[in-house]
Amino acid sequence: MAEWLAIVLRVALVLGTVVGAAALLTWIERRLLGLWQDRYGPNRVGPFGVFQVIADMIKLIGKEDVVPPFVDKPVYILAPAIAMATLLLVFAVLPFTADFQIAELNIGLLFFLAMTSLAVYGVLLGGYASNNKYALLGALRSAAQTVSYEVFMGLSLLGVVLQAGSFNLRDIVLAQEGLWFCLPQALGLVLFLIAGVAESHRLPFDLPEAEHELTAGYHTEYSGLKFAMFFLGEYLGVILISAMVTLLFFGGWLGPVLPPWLWFLLKTTFFALLFVLLRASLPRPRYDQLMAFGWKVMLPLALLNLTVTGLVLL
């Protein structure tokens, strides 16, 4: 019984932390954007406007949850759940420290890939169910983009798998004790970062929800809590990719002096902030440029990386 309780507690802790972090990230992003764009951002509620997050949540929860009459209702409701649940599920297999992990899975990395690939459905079905041409276009773009970038996301990680000799995330981190994989797998790191940005539909790869062209893309018709779930899903994605980069390339919790969980937190936060910086600084490419870039540049590079790694290891 105690065992079960421990598991539940751990799940609650991870869930709370991650969701809270995602929520907090929305505030951090707005503040940082304000800073970089030479303005304030939200600064009225609480110290530095931190409570703005809570205010937004209250607003979103309190809003009327509209289900338009023309939508495909079951799918419409399912879509945001998929978008959030798949990402949250991955956190179950992440080793935050050497001994703090909800579930140790031999194929943890594959699980991550599986869940990210399932996450497409959230966007895709959301766009489809909305029965709206902007949403549909956004969803189609998203599907094409995600499927394309997934291909070399998996390939770029294979170098790491080769070096660690395991799909187990914990083993991968432990394999970096001497040297973080960010050095031997520098190319893989860059590829994975780009793919990660694309997977989480962040700028500059947010074509599926490009507001200039498609109003709000696949979640045009969504409002209230369902919109909040999509919204949160995006930031969960940012955190997840940051955590994965940390685990796979920057030694996870490994680090001197400071406690391991803090190392993990610091590294992850750094990459999350990097995402924000990317949003602030990079322009958005055209859609066909995005696809061409994925297939014609990234895929060959990923294959090259895999080949070279394999040759070196042999």
Next chain:
Amino acid sequence: MQALFYITAIIALAAAARVVTGVNAVHALLHLIVTLLAVALLFFMLGAPFAAALEIIIYAGAIMVLMVFVIMMLNQGDAAVENERLWLSGRLWWGPAALAAILLAETSYLVLAGGGSGVEPRPVDGPAVGRALYGPYLLAVELASILLMAALVGAFHLSRKLRGRGRTQP
């Protein structure tokens, strides 16, 4: 744990039945994805985690996405659902259903007649599969790669032709 197997299997079959009988293509596809996830879970339970992961990543994550993609691209709307309902009605059901039922009965009879007690499945992990693939099955892997290449070229060719046709039509 046996109970979990049966529950998953029943979910898979029920979802499969919905795939076959559904009239909305996207809903049917979602049911198919459920079936696939259930099968993946069964793989996992059988001690084949690698197969389970592949089932999700490739089957559910890529192939099915492609199908959803195409369905959305064709975007047939409500008329298609009505049409599908029309096509599904009538006596057309019974023949194929009987065929499938007979086949199932036969195989079930064969399987049950073969006896076989409960066997403890032994787990086989990814590296073992990899060694088998690049060991005795190397030729099959090469053939599969040729097949994929052929499919790639074929699909590319077909879509190219379509584009050419589209250009000539006003």
Next chain:
Amino acid sequence: MTDQALMALPVSHGLIFAAALFCVGLAGVLIRRNVIFMLMSLELMLNGAAFAFVLAGAVHGNADGQVMFVLILTLAAAEIAVALALVVHLFHWRRSLDMDALDEVRD
């Protein structure tokens, strides 16, 4: 974790499940006129076969079952790629997904 997932399972039940999946798919292929639905049913059949392979592999404790699964997966990917291209073609050409409308292949 995986070790705990293992269980004493009557192999026949697993095979019957595979056969059932296959037969449901078969019935779908025979019943449906819509190409998309036929393809989905086809995937069901493939999964039935794949499950039988993986089950057999697990029972005997060797990797051959999963190897076959990987090959089936490859086949499915190739098949779907070409089939979907054809479906799009068909739709542009006929404005319909009715497989029976395509009966001029007999000539």
Next chain:
Amino acid sequence: MAGALIGIPLLPLLGSALLLLAGKRLGERGSAAVGVGSVLLAALLTAWVIAGFVAGGEPYTVTLGQWFSVAGLTVTPGLHFDGLAAVMTGVITGVGLLIHWYSAAYMAGEEGYSRYFGYLNLFVAAMLVLVLADNFLLLYLGWEGVGLCSYLLIGFWYREPANGYAARKAFVVTRVGDVALAVALFMLVGQFGTLHIETVVDRAWQQTPGTHWLALLLLIGAVGKSAQLPLQTWLPDAMAGPTPVSALIHAATMVTAGVYLIARSHELFLMAPPVMDLVALVGGLTLFLAACSALVQTDLKRILAYSTISQIGYMFFALGTGAFSAAVFHLMTHAFFKALLFLAAGQVILSLHHEQDIRRMGGLARPMPFSLACFAIGGAALAALPLTAGFYSKDAILMNGYALAGGTPAWFLALAGALVTALYSARMVLRVFFGEAVTRPDPDRRPALVVPLAVLSVLSLAGALIPRPLGDFFADLGRGGVPETVHIAVLAMPWLGLAMGLGFWRYGGAVRDRWQDSALAAWWRRGWGFDTAYQWLLIRPFIGLARANRDDIADGLTAAVTASGRAANAGLSALQNGRIRWYAAFIAAGAILTIALVGR
């Protein structure tokens, strides 16, 4: 000498090959040069060979090599040259050359000019092979070759369906004779084991049985080719071809092939006296019936066609009575004057813009005096007026015929025929050239048209003076005394006919008109109704029989085979309905069946 002999048929053959293969590139001038040139060379060679033969006098043979050897029959064809062959080759190349020359101008501007000369050269080659062959098989090759060319040239203007019909008719009717000839060849092989003509003739003296049948079959072959009773119906229709073709093939050369055949194998006929009598009777009947038909024809070329039938009838009569030399002599002179008549008629027709009906001619004497002269000479020769070539030959036939066969019915028919011949000759010349002018002619005096006519006119007048190299070729059957009255009758007949013609022309207008409208004249005009008779006796019953047999039991059997195949196909193609789901269902059913059968 041997090489020259081979060269005679070979030159036109090469010309023909050149014309038919590359005719389009040669153009009209080139085609004419090749077509006429090859025959000219052949004619020169022939003249040289004949000169050599006359000087040396001995018949000789050139063996061409072994053709085939099968089941004991070895065929080594060769070319044989003797008096008869000399006459024939001389006529063929000489008259052929003149007609080629004439054709070059006559056919100018026609579509298929080179094709025309290609066929014409091929004909000359085939005819030369026919007359030079020392072997019945080679003879048969030439025989069929001329038949083919005849078919091709009658249907030369093939766009007109009637021409095609006439060509087919000629081909099919002569085929009856050809089959008989082919059977005769088989009998020869069976009886003598060889096809070499001289050997056959030699052996025929030793063993007589079966010779009657052999001779009869040869006669049927000759009758078919020479348009004698009862196979004469094709020749009038054959006038659908170009006029020079009518002159060369259907007057001067090919139709005399039958005469040549009988003359060549006359020893065989001498062994079968009843057949000889039959030959004479056929000739007599033919010449009289055809002459009567010629009397009432309104188409200029058809008059000449019936006249040709009639004249060949004279030759057959001569052959039948045993006057072979006279027959061949008449063959030669007939070639001259009939070619002259045809070519002159061609000139008239050309001048009148392809008008052939004599009722729309008349008064052409003034605008076309040269044609009148040609017609007068040709007609005189045809009517056998004294001092023309025709006089000598026909006189020889009638006198020899009486001497050899006496006053048989055939001889009296021949005598009456002489009268009718003179009558229709007079009618033809008078209708065409005198009386009221109906149309304005557009005379054509190209030398290429005129010179051959002039040469032929001379030949028609003086042809009898040509030394007869074959004089001693045929064993003369002896000439008994001929009563003076007979001689006078023979001499008087043409004059009588001529006088009757002039009389009717001058004074008998009403009689003439009534006669022309009478049923008898109409019957004669239709060639004594032979065509109609054949239509009712042969063609209709045959078609009826074919119709009746259309669904007989054999057809039922074959139809059953096809029907079962069709049914099986229908069943299988019902399975292959193009519906993938059906296929899948069949696969599933097959799987179920297999499992049920195997999995126990």
